[in-house]
Amino acid sequence: MHVEPGNDTECLKFLLLGHAEDTELQPLMFGPFLSMYLVTVLGNLLIILDVISDSHLHTAMYFFLSDLSFVDICFTYNIVSKMLVNIQTQSKAISYTGCITQIHFFVLFLVLDDFLLTVMAYDRYMVICLPLHNMVIMKHRLCGLLVLLSWVVCFLHAVLQSLMVLCLSFCTDLEIPHFFCELNQVVQCACSDTFLIEVVTYFGAVLLAGGPLIGILYSYWKIVSSIHAISSAQSKYKAFSTCASHLSVVFLFYGISLGVYLSSAVTQISHSTATASVMYSVVTPMLNPFIYSLRNKDIKRALRRF
Template structure:
């Protein structure tokens, strides 16, 4: 790839969240902690859902897929930022930047699709409860997830290939902690009109479309809940949607907040800081939302940790601790 002055380049510079040296250890510790909590929390959700037969339902099948996507989503940006802070380097190779951009777009769009599929699952469960298991059969569930992956991969591939066709100038500093598509396009010397058209069209179609589907599903859900006569029945029906609705509000609220505020202020550094909300904080909070607001997950976690404590290895360890305590 050749930049505008005809010389070769092989790397970009990620300016990160702050260039103040005194803040780097604090940022490193904070993001390492959040990343470990995100991975361990979402991995625990996947293990609990896969190991507990009570959770082998469409709702929790989609939840485990959401947890997997959240792990991958966070892993596209945070590890590279931690490495750059630790090595005191801002460099990311050209190939590394394109790769990071590809997977970031892939998992961001996939996150949106999985949330939409989960909203459809709740719509069928509440509005058509008698036909729920017939409609949400394993084949349809697998097909919905597969289609979400295919559409996300194709969109991400198109966006990345369009960037490969650009020429870049000598100023290759990205005022962000990862290779965000819009920031990379602003560094190009060649015409980016087609790139911007595709980017905004994809955002409107693949983010606005799922959001419209979620809003439509919940409008039907609320309409069905209002027709329930007993207050206990209304509460029980709504409680099955509470966790998902919280996650949707958190994800779309932070995404829309970041991009609307950045469009209004045109401050790239504040935009980079705000992006932390949906790239790191939201995937970290999702397991807590589902574990704290969902009784099925709570009981499954109790059974999961109960099995761990009753396994032979754990019993031997506990006996050794007791014997050492008695000796001392």
């Protein structure tokens, strides 16, 4: 039995098999996931309110940080909210519409995270390598345009991916070995030809993930070169400390996400891979506020004042 796109999609459901197979263990998962979700939302929301309320933080760096915190809140909500409902109700089902919606926002916020980390790397490059030009170039208007451009590009890419999934037809075997509707796993459930969407997906990954990664590596290559040219050890440490938080988040984001996708490409996806996916979709957004608040003196002072 096949379900053609646009026909009986209201009755079509996907089964998310990333939860524990033993239903008795599912209630034990609810508490930890709920706790991580609340910490993620409250931590990132506190960063946003802190940046808005403190005039000392009205700079390009903290403007981008507040945008990253907002995206992390949305990213986590898109995945964890449905996960918590399914655990609480001991259900593994997600509707066709819900699955497509989850794919759209997952792609949108994942690529946005990547873009914002790249923009933040460019800001660090301007501060350290071109300090005299930084205040002239990195004004509020340019910062706003960079964020707006990131949103537009990522939104269009997410719409393209969602529309291509809508064009697929699905069989009755709609089991996804994940906690959420992950794009590649949903495509593998399709009965129709998936060559075009696979080409677009891989091309988009190379362009929208590889491109920003090259930009980040180039920015830090220039930053390291500039820091190396500084004679004073204290000045070197001060310059590097302004990048430490961002560099930690970049390593966390790329380290976990690349590890998950490389392992899933080499081996058949397993429960451990699904768990690792939760690491970068839940744990990484939760840790970002701690990384920035613990390693950043300006954030610490602002938090105390707030």
